[in-house]
Amino acid sequence: MQRLRPLQTNPEFSILHTDSFHEYRVENWHLARDGSGxxxxxxxxxxxxxxxxxxxxxxxxxxxxxxxxARVLLSLAAIFFVWTRCTQVIxxxxxxxxxxxxxxxxxxxxxxxxxxxxxxxxxxxxxxDLVINEGIKRWDVRYYLVVLKEGTTGRVALEVCFPNILPHxxxxxxxxxxxxxxxxxxxxxxxxxPHTQPP
Amino acid sequence: MEPISIAMIADFFHPDVGGVEGHIYMLxxxxxxxxxxxxxxxxxxxxxRVGIRWLLPGLKVYYLPFVTIASGATLxxxxxxxxxxxxILIREHVHLIHAHASLSSLGHEGILHSHLMxxxxxxxxxxxxxxxxxxxxxxxxxxxxxLRNVDAVICVSHTGRENTVLRGELFEQSEDDPPRLVVSSxxxxxPNALVSKRFQPGLLQKSDTITIVVLSRLAYRKGIDLxxxxxxxxxxxxxxxxxxxxxxxxxxxxxxxMREKYLLQDRIxxxxxxxxxDVRSVFIRGSIYMNTSLTESFGIAILEAACAGxxxxxxxxxxxxxxxxxxxxxxxxxxEDDVFRAVSEAISLVSAxxxxxxxAHERVxxxxxxxxxxxxxxxxxxxxxxxxxxxxxxxxxxxxxxGRYAGPIYSIILLVDCLFFLFLEWWMPREDMxxxxxxxxxxxxxxxxxxL
Numbered sequence: 001m002q003r004l005r006p007l008q009t010n011p012e013f014s015i016l017h018t019d020s021f022h023e024y025r026v027e028n029w030h031l032a033r034d035g036s037g038x039x040x041x042x043x044x045x046x047x048x049x050x051x052x053x054x055x056x057x058x059x060x061x062x063x064x065x066x067x068x069x070a071r072v073l074l075s076l077a078a079i080f081f082v083w084t085r086c087t088q089v090i091x092x093x094x095x096x097x098x099x100x101x102x103x104x105x106x107x108x109x110x111x112x113x114x115x116x117x118x119x120x121x122x123x124x125x126x127x128x129d130l131v132i133n134e135g136i137k138r139w140d141v142r143y144y145l146v147v148l149k150e151g152t153t154g155r156v157a158l159e160v161c162f163p164n165i166l167p168h169x170x171x172x173x174x175x176x177x178x179x180x181x182x183x184x185x186x187x188x189x190x191x192x193x194p195h196t197q198p199p
Numbered sequence: 200m201e202p203i204s205i206a207m208i209a210d211f212f213h214p215d216v217g218g219v220e221g222h223i224y225m226l227x228x229x230x231x232x233x234x235x236x237x238x239x240x241x242x243x244x245x246x247x248r249v250g251i252r253w254l255l256p257g258l259k260v261y262y263l264p265f266v267t268i269a270s271g272a273t274l275x276x277x278x279x280x281x282x283x284x285x286x287i288l289i290r291e292h293v294h295l296i297h298a299h300a301s302l303s304s305l306g307h308e309g310i311l312h313s314h315l316m317x318x319x320x321x322x323x324x325x326x327x328x329x330x331x332x333x334x335x336x337x338x339x340x341x342x343x344x345x346l347r348n349v350d351a352v353i354c355v356s357h358t359g360r361e362n363t364v365l366r367g368e369l370f371e372q373s374e375d376d377p378p379r380l381v382v383s384s385x386x387x388x389x390p391n392a393l394v395s396k397r398f399q400p401g402l403l404q405k406s407d408t409i410t411i412v413v414l415s416r417l418a419y420r421k422g423i424d425l426x427x428x429x430x431x432x433x434x435x436x437x438x439x440x441x442x443x444x445x446x447x448x449x450x451x452x453x454x455x456x457m458r459e460k461y462l463l464q465d466r467i468x469x470x471x472x473x474x475x476x477d478v479r480s481v482f483i484r485g486s487i488y489m490n491t492s493l494t495e496s497f498g499i500a501i502l503e504a505a506c507a508g509x510x511x512x513x514x515x516x517x518x519x520x521x522x523x524x525x526x527x528x529x530x531x532x533x534x535e536d537d538v539f540r541a542v543s544e545a546i547s548l549v550s551a552x553x554x555x556x557x558x559a560h561e562r563v564x565x566x567x568x569x570x571x572x573x574x575x576x577x578x579x580x581x582x583x584x585x586x587x588x589x590x591x592x593x594x595x596x597x598x599x600x601x602g603r604y605a606g607p608i609y610s611i612i613l614l615v616d617c618l619f620f621l622f623l624e625w626w627m628p629r630e631d632m633x634x635x636x637x638x639x640x641x642x643x644x645x646x647x648x649x650x651l
Contacts, residue, residue, distance in 0.1 A: 033630035134251040134633075136263065139282035139623075141251070141290060142633050170631050 006174060013171045015178075022182075024175050025093040026167050039149060042165075043088035045111045053081055056117065086110050089164045094175065096182050104161055120159055124186045126150045130179055132172050145172045200581045204236040204292055206318075208284075208309035209299040210267075211262065212241040214248060216475055218499050219300050220326050222391055227258050229573035236638055238291055240284070242305060243265060252534050255479050257639035261287055265305070276630050277612050278619055280308040281315075285623055295319045295580055299328065301338070307345045311613070314348065314594065315620045319583045322346060323353040324363045327496040327517050339366040344601055344609045348594050350583045351385045353576065355497040356518030360388050362496070368601075368651045387579055390522070391497050392572045395564040400508030400556035401483030409549055411542070412485035412509065414478065414500060415492070417448030422491030423512060427453050428535045429491075431461040433542055440546065445470040480489045481552060486556075489542065493533055495519050501528070505562040508556025513543045514538070527559055570590035591617070 003014045003025075012030050016023040049061055064070040080126055087108045092104040095103040101123035113174035128148040135170035144160055161175070207227055211219040227237040243262035252260050263283050277615050288296070296313050299307030301324055310320045322345075327587040329335045346352060346367040354360040364370060373381040411433075415421045427450075433440055444454060444467060451469075455626035458467050472522050473481055482488070490513040495501075498519045505527055513519050515530040529548075533540035548554055589597075598613055599606040 034628075136250055136261075136283075139286060140627065140632070141261075141283075142284050169636060173637075 007170055010168070010171050013167065013174070020095040020097070022098075022178075023093055024096075024178070025091050025167050026162050026171060027091040028089045028165055043090055043111050046085075050085065053078075086115055090114055092162045092165050094161055094179070097185070098177065098182060100124065102179070102182075104147070104159060106164060113155060122147055122149050122159060124183075127183065128156060128178060130183055132169075132176055137166070142166050143169045143172055200577055202234045202236065203294040203580065203584065204231060204238075205580070206288065206291070206293045206296045206309075207237060207239045207299065208296055208303075208306050209239075210242055210305050211300055212239055213254070214244060215262050218391070218497075220651075221394070221475075222323075222325070224254070224258075225300055225392070225569050226257055226573060226576060229287060229569050230577065231257055233577060234575060235577075236291075238287075238293070240287060240305065240309070253639070257641055258305075259639070263305075268291045274504065275349070277308060277311065278616065280305060281312045281616065281619055282627075283622055284309060284312050285316060285620070286627070288313070288318050289629055290634050292518050292635070293318055295321065295583060297321045297323065299325065301328065301342055307341065308486065310345050312616065312620075314588065315617065317588065319350045319588065321351045321353065321583060322349050323355070324359060325355055325496060327359060327362045328366060330366070340602075340605055342366055342513050343368045344598070344605060347597050347601060348589060349385075350586065351387065351398050352577050353387045353389050353579060355389070355391050357388055358518040358521065359496045360386055365422050371537070387575075387581075389572055389575045390567065391499050391502075392567040392569045393499060393502050394569065395560070395567070396502050398479050398482065398506040398560075400560045403556070408439050408441050409437075409484035409487065409546055411487045411489050412443045412445075412482060412504065413489050413491075414473065414481060414504075415490070416447040417446050417450040417454065419450065420493050421448075421450075422493045422533065423448075423450035423453060423534065425491040425493075425538055426489070427457045429538045429542065430457065430467060431463065432535070432539050434463055434466045437542070437546055438468070442467040443470065443481065443485055444468070446471040447472040471648060478503065479507055480521040484510060485509060486554075487512060487542075487545050490519075491533070491538060492516060492519075498522055500528075502563065502567060506560055508559050510545055510549055510554045510559075512541050526629060527562070534551070537632075549562075
C-alpha cells in the first residue's frame with residue numbers, strides 16, 4: 001500500500017491504491033514552474049511573521065479605551081486572523097469506492113493539523129458523467145474536472161473536483177483517465193472509449 | 200503554408216445571426232479544414248452562453264464577461280480586455296489574431312494589445328461608413344488610431360477598400376518629388392462568399408403572376424422609404440405583380456400604412472421575421488429580388504437571391520456593382536423614378552422568359568466559394584507572418600503622427616498599455632498559466648467513434 005507520485009513535474013499529486021478504495025490526492029503546494037525546483041507553498045504552518053500579530057495586539061490592546069469601537073475592531077481583526085490561518089486548504093482528494101461511488105473531500109486547517117473537512121459523496125446511481133472543461137476565473141482561464149450528477153429534481157448538477165486548488169491539466173488528465181475506468185465499469189450508460197493519448 | 204494558430208476576435212458571433220457572424224464562422228470552419236487551429240473570442244450572452252464552449256467542427260469559442268450596450272456591441276474601452284487577451288493568447292499559443300468589424304470594440308482592443316505578446320494582427324472591415332456627421336468623425340478617428348499599426352487589412356469589396364483607406368488613413372507619403380499619397384501595400388480585397396448548396400433554385404412554375412421578393416431588415420439605411428414610394432406605382436402599372444416582403448424592423452409601420460392607404464392587401468404580403476434557414480424557401484416563391492439599400496458594402500443577400508435563381512434589381516450604391524455580372528442585375532439610382540424604370544425592365548425581362556434560374560445558379564456557384572476565400576485569406580496570413588514585427592519605438596512614432604491631439608492621446612494609451620502589461624507579467628506570471636496541450640483532433644475522434 002504505497003503512495004505513488006506518477007507525475008514528475010507535479011509531485012504534489014499522489015495516488016493510493018488499496019483493496020477497498022483508491023485515493024487521488026492533490027496537496028496545496030507545487031514546484032516553481034520556472035525550472036528552479038523550489039517548493040511554492042500556499043498553506044503555511046505557523047511562521048515567525050505570525051507571531052508579530054499577537055505582539056501588536058498585546059501592545060495596542062491596553063492603549064485603546066476599554067469598551068470602545070477600536071477594541072471591538074481589534075478583537076474582530078484577531079478572530080479574522082485566527083480564522084484565516086486555521087482554514088487554509090491542506091489537501092483535496094477524490095476517494096473512489098468501487099461499487100459505491102466517488103467521494104470528493106477538502107481538508108482545511110493549520111498545516112500539518114486538519115481542523116475541518118468537507119466531504120461530498122456522489123453514488124454511482126446518481127453519477128452521470130465526468131468532464132474536463134475550461135472556465136474563466138477572474139482574469140485567468142483554468143481547466144477543471146467536474147462530476148455530472150442528477151440533481152434533486154432530475155436536472156443535472158455539477159460537482160467540481162479539487163475546487164480550491166484547481167490543479168493544472170496534467171493532473172486532471174491523469175485523474176480523468178483513471179476515473180473513467182471505474183465510471184464506465186459501474187455506470188452502464190457511459191460508453192467506454194479507448195484511452196486518449198496526447199497528439 | 201504550415202499550420203498556425205489563429206484567434207478570431209469580434210463582438211459579433213453566434214448565437215447572434217448576421218453577415219459578420221456567418222462570415223467568421225464559415226472562414227474559421229474552412230481554415231480548420233485546411234489544418235490550422237482557430238479559436239474565437241467574443242463577449243458572453245448570459246445566462247447560458249458564458250465561459251468556453253465548442254462549436255462544430257472543432258472551433259473553441261471564448262465567451263468573455265463584457266456588458267453590451269447596443270445591438271451586441273460592447274462599450275469602447277482600451278484596457279479591460281488586456282488581462283483576458285493576454286491569458287488566452289499565451290495559453291493557446293496563438294500566432295495571429297484576426298479582428299472583424301469596425302464597430303466591434305473587442306476587435307479594436309485586440310489589435311492594440313496583441314503586439315505586446317508578439318502576436319500579428321489582421322483586420323477585416325465589413326461595412327461602409329460616412330464622413331460627415333459627428334459620430335462618423337469620432338469613430339473614424341478611433342479606427343485610424345487602431346489601424347495605424349495593424350499588419351494587414353482585408354476589405355470585402357473595392358468600394359469598401361476605398362472607404363476603409365480614407366477613413367483609417369491607410370496611406371503614406373511616398374518618397375518621390377513632389378511627394379504624393381500612396382495607399383499602404385497591406386490592404387487587400389477578399390470578397391464574402393456563400394454556401395451555394397443552401398440556395399438551390401426551385402422548380403420552374405408557369406404562371407401569369409410575377410412575384411417580387413424583398414427580404415431585409417426594415418431600417419432606414421436599407422431604403423425601405425424607396426420601397427414604400429415605388430410599390431404602389433409598380434402595382435398600379437403592372438396588374439400581374441405581387442410583392443413578398445420578409446423581415447422586421449422600425450420601418451414595418453410605414454409599409455403597413457402604405458398597404459392600407461392604397462388598398463394593396465392582396466398584392467403585398469408581409470411575412471414578418473424570417474429565420475436564415477427559411478430564406479431559401481421564401482426566395483423560390485418569387486422570380487425577382489428587389490434591393491433598395493441606400494448603402495451596401497457587399498450585399499450578400501443579393502448574392503443569395505441570385506444563387507437561388509432570382510433576377511436582381513438593386514440601387515447602384517457601395518459595393519453592389521462589383522458582385523454580379525451585368526446580365527443578372529438591373530441597376531437604379533436611389534430615387535423613385537429610376538427604381539420604377541429598373542423594375543419595369545426586370546419585369547419585361549422575366550415575362551419574356553429571358554432569365555434562366557438554373558443557369559444563373561450554376562454561374563453564381565462558380566463565382567463565390569468559401570474555400571477560395573479561405574485560401575486567399577491564408578495567403579494574407581502567410582505574408583503577415585513572414586513580415587517583420589514593428590518594434591515599440593516605431594509604433595510610438597507612427598502613433599504620434601496621427602494628429603495634433605489624437606497623436607499624444609493614443610501614444611499615452613499605448614504607453615499605459617505597456618505598463619499595465621508589465622504589471623500583469625508580474626501579477627500573473629506566464630509559467631503559472633494552464634497551457635492548452637490537447638486541442639480537438641478530428642482524426643482521433645473519427646477513429647475513436649468508428650467502433651461504435
